Amino acid sequence: MNNNAAIATCLGSSLLLLSSHVNAFSQLDELMVEGDLAVFKTHTAKSHAEPNCVNEDKKGYWAVDLNSHSGRAAYSSLVTAMSTKAHVEVIPQNACLGTSGYEEVKSVKIKTNNASSGGKSVRFVGFAKRSTGKHPFELDKICKTTPHTMGSRSLRWEDYLELKDEIDAALENVSSNYIQQTAWVSQAVQSASSQYDPQTKFYRHDVMLKDGSFVYPNVFSQPSRYPLNYYLGCSASDGYGTVIYDGGEDLSMKKCSAAENLFQVVCVI
Known part of the structure; x- marks a missing residue:
């Protein structure tokens, strides 16, 4: 074999190896939470060889860490994909997630099935309950575990833009009380700044x-x-969250822990 042929063969093998690391779009068969891990399995089998650290009873499964920002974001997307039967593309980390025995996910890409939600990428599920302000991950837990909103997640600003008319109408129908017509919405801050006064130290x-x-x-x-x-x-504990105020009339910020700030937790899927 001449040098050019050897190089071509080597490159071809490398490209084949790299291409196997991207798993084709597929629907989810399973999605569950095990402690701090979100574990899932796609309908299509993995197209690459799993790392040796994967336990025999965990082969075919993927895992993300719910303690990390990227893991929580991936889980939120997976919940939506599971509910809307959207297809998922998974790129592996080529390693196990800690000592869990599950293969770790590097990234997840969702191919939205718009036809299943009337052309929208998210669907309004309802209000889980009224609550003081909490971190978005905690609001997600409320939506996910409340019986009538089971499996959903809490509202983000991008969701609200898509579902504004429907959510505003639902808030107005809850009650004539403006407090009950107010809801928490995450990730609605465009920019923020703090100016320090060296004299007052505030x-x-x-x-x-x-x-x-x-x-x-x-x-x-x-x-x-x-x-x-x-x-x-x-x-x-003394932080601030963003709220859809008075049935969608305004966007504002409220103190999270204040007992009087019992606002709606909006759930979407």
Whole structure:
């Protein structure tokens, strides 16, 4: 075999190996939560050789870590894919997830089945309950485990843009009380900044929301000892979350832990 043929053979083998690392789009057969892991299985078998660390009884399965941001995002997408029968493309990490014995996912891509949801990528399920503000992952848990919204997740800003008319109408029908017509929505902050005053040693916060509105500084407890990113998304006990206010009339921010801020948890799938 000449050198050119050897190189071509080597390259061909490498390309074949690399191509096997991307699993073709397929629907999900199973999706479950095991402790801090989300475990799933696609209808189509894996197209690559699994790592040796995969346990015999866990072959064919994938896992993502729910303690990581990327893992939670992947799980949210998988819930939607399972419910809408969308197809999933999985790229492996070529390793096991810790000592779990499951093969770790590097990335997940969802091919939305628009026909199953009337041309929309998400569907409004309903309100799980009223709650004080919580981290989006905790709101997801409320939606996922409440009987009448089982398997769904909590509302993000992009979901609200697509389902605004339907959600606003549902909020208006809940009650004439504006508090009950207010709901939590995650990831609705466009930009945020904190200005530090070295004389007072406190911060002043300014926020622009994704609808183009501004949150006035008096919304936040003043003075503040921490930059704003400490407080956003209900990440701290005294943090702030974004709300659809008064049946969709406004977008604002409210203190997460305040007992009077019992707002609707909106669930989508």
